[in-house]
Amino acid sequence: MSKYKTVIWPKVILFGDSITQFSFQANGWGSEIANRLARKCDVVNRGLSGYNSRWAKIVLPRLINSQSSADNNIAAVTVFFGANDCALEDKNPQQHISLQEYSENLKEISKLLASAGVSADKVIFITPPPIHEPAWEKECILKGGTLNRLNSVAGQYAQACVQAAGQCGTDVLDLWTLMQRDGQDYTLYLSDGLHLSEKGNQFVTEHLWALLERRVVDLPLILPYWGDVDRKSPESSLLCDQ
Template sequence: MALPGAAAGGGRPLRWPRVLLFGDSITQFSFQPGGWGAALADRLVRRCDVVNRGLSGYNSRWAALVLPRLLGDGACAPAAATIFFGANDSALPEENPKQHVPLAEYAANLAAMVRALQAAGVPAARVVLVTPPPLWEPAWEAECAAQGHRLNRRNSTVGEYARACVRVARACGTDVLDLWTLMQKDGEDFATYLSDGLHLSPKGNAFLFSHLWPLIEKKVSALPLLLPYWKEVEETRPELSLLGDGDHQ
């Protein structure tokens, strides 16, 4: 059945702003039930699409190569973005050389990703760098043993990468969420934040979201609700409300 009047033309295109989540498995898994990315998407529904570009197992070297491809031509730059790498970069070179990235290169790769976002129209002020969380070595050592490996990460080493991430954020003018420090603050039992010693538990996901949301909120707070509230749609001629210039309500 043909649509009447203005409805047939569909109105002008309505572009949905995006928040880009770019990271490793901790980002990829963030849309699972109770995940921090899912919580962010729920909080931003009808204001932004939250786009998960988590790449399990990736380090900053590989990420810096693929980010420009993910951003495309910059025609629709993200309203905000997170960069969340380091858990794989900080793997011990003698135990996990494939994922390991030297500390100085890791820092350079983070800076390169911030520049790639800027080139695509995302100012540094709309970017959040997230440090890797602390590593609970007993649980992760058990995971490694189950796969026939020796312990391939150390929490003290992860801390070096977290501090490098903080330094890059300060140099580039981005916000930073220092999970490594926050989860261990005041002798916190951070093991409860981790499901296997490395990845986040439900409690860890909630912790991350609670600290990330204030940083994201200030970047997207000016974005309006997209399309009118249903009670405000013109009843007899809905196309006046839904297809005209009043898309934001």
């Protein structure tokens, strides 16, 4: 066994549905955040495509728990659910979660994170983005269905997310409101009416970074800058505890 202490990177965990899972694709918001935090923090993608807040609440203790030593160094967690919860019950009962339960699930997720040592000040809730119904209806028809989400309903879930964040003491990124502010063309932010386009990923990156930066700004560069390594005795630089 090595006599030297293992270097442990702090972690930012991205917990959400497909919009999170896909965030590590080229130019995705998750990969951009990871790039900004290279050598300072590991960005861990825990996006679960198709999941709603009920299923998220059930699996969360399997993903983050106080028993794991690796989970004791978490700088931030994003919680990004709602795009599936807001599916219309009569069109998509498999994913639909009532507005009241969605709110309660978010609060329970916050409690579960707290019990795992992740305090509310490290948590950022993210609301579902707006839905462009004509584009999403085409996707639904291609899959043999009918339009199963409405932008107005997504807005109700976004509002519930904002309210839950206030009650839990977490930050919140209200994408539904921000993307439609001042009557801007929010459809540019969506690739298929529901998921993010390249512009949408850029939008999330910039707004999320504004909330995330203060949580990670003081994290040091892990392991010495190459120019600071002692050329004659690199061990003295590279094997010392930071």
